[in-house]
Amino acid sequence: MVTPPRLVPLLAQFDFARERLLNRLTGPVRDSGNGIEVPVAGLTDEEYRWEPAPGCWSVRRRTSGPGPRATLLTGDRTGDWGRDATPPPHPEPAPFTTIAWRLSHLIEMFELRTDHTAGSRTRTRDDVRVHGDADSAVTAFAAASAAWRAMLTTVSDTDLDTVGYSSYPHGSDPEDVFMDVVWWLNQELLHHGAEIALLRDLHRARVGR
Template identity: 70%
Template sequence: MPVPSRLSPLLQQFDFARERLADRLTGPVMDSGNGNGTDIEVGPLTDEEYLWEPVPDCWSVRRRTDGPGPRATVLAGTGDWGRDAAPAPHPFPPPFTTIAWRLSHLTELLALRADHTAGGHTLTRDDFRSDGDAAGAIAAFADAASAWRKALLGADDTALDTVGHSTYPHGSDPDDPFIETIWWVNQELLHHGAEIALLRDLYRARKPRRTP
């Protein structure tokens, strides 16, 4: 099915943001983004960096047996690891979140929206499984992004205008035309991807510089 003209730029934006974040997580190089072809060397995300808490009282992904972190009341999802969470009203000021938390959040919203657009329309946050290691989290993100992209490719112009084409229950999707949901997912990927990239820069900068 041809990609609708209105969807094409949003799909290209999604692909760019997805690839850039994936490269930023895995290395060995990433495009600096300035268009001159210069690459920046980055190492693969380690488990230590994935779970690094740069400030006190971070929200993160934790072993379920350890219980939720500061100001969190639950570890969302299923499996041995869960993501710090709390029901509304959420803590204020918002907790600072780790790479693990942000990547889990992105993966969940992509995977669940794919299901509620082109899948069984049944998955909830209680079904989502967070990973306690960097490699598993990166692989899960790649799978979720691919599932969401496949769902987008199944959308024609009628679907783009349909309110509630995505029935994802943890957002405004049931009340929005699908093209607005697509825009929202892109901005989530762009801004959380930028946050993760900055955390990688801060983690690298915290290590003592070697003297010549």
């Protein structure tokens, strides 16, 4: 299938952001931004769940219950872990979130939007596994983002202009043309990827590495 020309730059942007984030999480090197390779260690479990500020939201064992100002742990209830959450309205000011929370959020968005675009259109947050360790979370992020990217290669120019082509229930997708949804997922990857990269830098500086 021929990729619609207006989708090409968004796919290139997505690929760039995804590769940079995965390299930043796994190592052994990352691009400094000017083509120079900089050594980077893989994400550790301690760093993954590091809470750099009071009252952080994170992923937690279900036996421990939700964290400060959270009222529930979202995610697959057959698993041992959940992600801090609360029904709207959300707390103000918003809680600071860990790398674990942000990665889990990305995994959920990619998994569910792929399903609500080209899958069963039935999966909910209660079907998405939350991971308590870094390796599993990075692997799940790689798989979920790759599935979203693969699905995008099947859409047509008409699909991009179709309102509700994605029926993802936790956003405005049912009222949006699909092109806007694709753009939105790119900016989610870009801005959460940048946040995760900054948290890695802060953690490294904190421990004096």
